Amino acid sequence: MAKIIGGLTTSHIPAVGNAIENNLQQEPYWKRFFDGYEPAKEWLKEANPDMIVVVYNDHGLNFFLDKMPTFALGCADIYHNADEGWGLKPQAPFPGDAQFSWHVAESLIDQEFDICTCQEMLVDHGFVNPIRALYGTLKEWPVKTLPVAVNVVQHPVPTAARCLKLGRALGKAIESYPEDMRVVIFGTGGLSHQLQGERAGLINVDFDIECMEKIATEPEWFTQFSNAEIMRKAGTEGIETIMWMVMRGALQDEVKVIHKHYHAPISNTGAGVLVLENQ
Amino acid sequence: MVWNKHDYDDIPGTYVFDGETAHASYNINKMLFTFNTEDCRDEFEADPAAYCDEFGVEGDFKECVIQKDFLRMLRLGCNIYFMAKMAIPRGTSVQDCGAAMQGITTEEFQAKLLENRVGLEEKLDKVGGYWNG
Known part of the structure; x- marks a missing residue:
């Protein structure tokens, strides 16, 4: 049977891709941010997943605003990265597993999560940068992937409570797959940031740290907030933190906290790495 | 309507x-x-x-x-x-736009962002359990 080993959270901002591309990881601005990934990389190596499920949002590469699924699932054997229009170099394609994907789709829909299935899905920096931050830049990726896209770009976007429930259904879906498979879930994006408006540049360090603490140990806490309340505290793009709830919901209620790393600012954001392991 | x-x-x-x-x-x-x-x-x-x-x-x-x-x-x-x-x-850049929205320079915008860095290690130590370099 497939088994969820654990989950982790990570930023997915474009600047991370640029820093990797230009080999800036040990420059003073980036050093503390990237050094804090080392324990997560070691854990991931030890966890040795066959499959990573990446919960992320598309920023206008695969989905335009004409058709905007709230939740979408990759159902292909390969996912291509592509030109996003502003200079990030497209990365080698990522292997998928259509049989596993369709199992997850069937299970989610049985559990009343009517997710959009995608047999072609371009993956953008939101998907690519977390993988590069954790695996490096490779011509062939050593792991299969399942993209789970959440709309956090065009409101209405789903609530944190809904994302936690989706995560729980996703966990059941994964662990009912009959093939032996070691699975790790990435929750990407966040933490607090706001890119535009007169309040651009907002970072709320105290709220970010509180989110990290609670999402690790008591994820229901985050569901008390409406999306308006999250944006008020964490900025309009801070709403991305709801994607962490999908990862968290897929794990057991009680998890072992392996690693916590927080850094601010990185570009415009507060950035958090949590590594959580199922018991 | x-x-x-x-x-x-x-x-x-x-x-x-x-x-x-x-x-x-x-x-x-x-x-x-x-x-x-x-x-x-x-x-x-x-x-x-x-x-x-x-x-x-x-x-x-x-x-x-x-x-x-x-x-x-x-x-x-x-x-x-x-x-x-x-x-x-x-x-x-997106930061240039953010700065312009506030009527400040990009350098001033970045300096404001960097204020979040002040005392970060101490804050994380106080909460406990964070990797801290």
């Missing part, structure tokens, strides 16, 4: 990209979406006005596209991620 009010409408200095905004800025965002493709970027570059016409980008929207007034594009309701596809290759 009214647009819903939302409990995020009164967050100061904040414009949430929702159905109302997305509806009003649909054509311009659709045009900007094509900038994922090099051929489209070249076609736009050759004749910006004609390219706007092709997508029904009119009036204030068309004017600010032609003038490359990225700040005004955002104020008119362009989506930041789509707008970035036009602005970043032309040397205007």
Whole structure:
């Protein structure tokens, strides 16, 4: 049977891709941010997943605003990265597993999560940068992937409570797959940031740290907030933190906290790495 | 025929990209979406006005596209991620736009961001359990 080993959270901002591309990881601005990934990389190596499920949002590469699924699932054997229009170099394609994907789709829909299935899905920096931050830049990726896209770009976007429930259904879906498979879930994006408006540049360090603490140990806490309340505290793009709830919901209620790393600012954001392991 | 009010409408200095905004800025965002493709970027570059016409980008929207007034594009309701596809290759970063929105320089904007770094290790030590270098 497939088994969820654990989950982790990570930023997915474009600047991370640029820093990797230009080999800036040990420059003073980036050093503390990237050094804090080392324990997560070691854990991931030890966890040795066959499959990573990446919960992320598309920023206008695969989905335009004409058709905007709230939740979408990759159902292909390969996912291509592509030109996003502003200079990030497209990365080698990522292997998928259509049989596993369709199992997850069937299970989610049985559990009343009517997710959009995608047999072609371009993956953008939101998907690519977390993988590069954790695996490096490779011509062939050593792991299969399942993209789970959440709309956090065009409101209405789903609530944190809904994302936690989706995560729980996703966990059941994964662990009912009959093939032996070691699975790790990435929750990407966040933490607090706001890119535009007169309040651009907002970072709320105290709220970010509180989110990290609670999402690790008591994820229901985050569901008390409406999306308006999250944006008020964490900025309009801070709403991305709801994607962490999908990862968290897929794990057991009680998890072992392996690693916590927080850094601010990185570009415009507060950035958090949590590594959580199922018991 | 009214647009819903939302409990995020009164967050100061904040414009949430929702159905109302997305509806009003649909054509311009659709045009900007094509900038994922090099051929489209070249076609736009050759004749910006004609390219706007092709997508029904009119009036204030068309004017600010032609003038490359990225700040005004955002104020008119362009989506930041789509707008970035036009602005970043032309040397205007998302941070430049954020700074301009506040009427400060990008250096001042970045300095404000860096204020979040002050005392971070101490704060994390106090909460406990964080990797701290």
